[in-house]
Amino acid sequence: MGGNGMETKPKILIVEDDEDIARIQVFNLEAWDMEAKAIAYGGGVFHAIRQFGPDLVIIDIMLPDVEGFEIIRALRSRETTSHIPIIVITARDGESDRLKGLELGADDYMVKPFSPKEMVLRVKAVLKRTYEAHSRFGTKAQPLSIKRGPLEVDPKTFTAMLDGEPMELTRKEFDLLYYLLKNHGIVLTRERLMEDVWGYTSSVYSRTVDTHIRRLRQKMGRCASSIRTVRGLGYKFELASS
DSSP: OOTTOTTSOOEEEEEOSOHHHHHHHHHHHHHTTOEEEEESOGGGHHHHHHHHOOSEEEEOSOOSSSOHHHHHHHHHHSTTTTTSOEEEEESOOOHHHHHHHHHHTOSEEEESSOOHHHHHHHHHHHHHHHTTTSGGGTOSSOOOOEEETTEEEETTTTEEEETTEEOOOOHHHHHHHHHHHHTTTOOEEHHHHIIIIIOOOOGGGHHHHHHHHHHHHHTSGGGGGGEEEETTTEEEEOOTTO
16 A cells, blocks of 8 residues: 555545645545645656655646646556556546546546545545455455466455566556456456446446456457457456366
8 A cells, every 4th residue: 555554544645736626635535534645736746656655646637737647647557656546536527538537547537526525435435446455444355366377366466477477457457357357257247347346337438348458458468368258248258278
């Protein structure tokens, strides 16, 4: 989790140039026993991450120096930050913006004006989904590593191996691969994947699933064909040799 270890408060980094909104976010997160820090410019996000060690980042899309989408893309492309969950909170409410945010790797998307209480609840939900393997959230059982042929994923260390070599996956790609392996041989609808991997119950964003499946296949080498498309339904993971 954050730089201070498992026993400290969750750390939330806010990238928001509106001082009033940032102040509301910080106040409400801290009222719910979290540690929050706000910065106004996207260009300082990596420095803030190194200094603050956040467990989650809240990003506005419309920033004065760089578009929030570019920050998400940069965070997801670097090994040191690809695992950090991201929530977008922005005034841009178009479906194409929501889809773009999710496809780039955001874990949730909220539209301004927003309810501070809902924001806190969504932050807590994303943290719990993302770090359910850790005892901070009182999980009853540790998730087990899974090995299917040449593939092995370990949710305790967030590592995935193919033929004994580490795979460079974003956090959401890792979650998707783990869920597919866990449900080996089972047809999973896009709606079920959105609900269980992304935490969304709407089918509106099912295109996000297709995008992540395509990217995951590109990183799976000879196992790419093991993620099979079930026309009209969704996907199924089944090793070609099984």
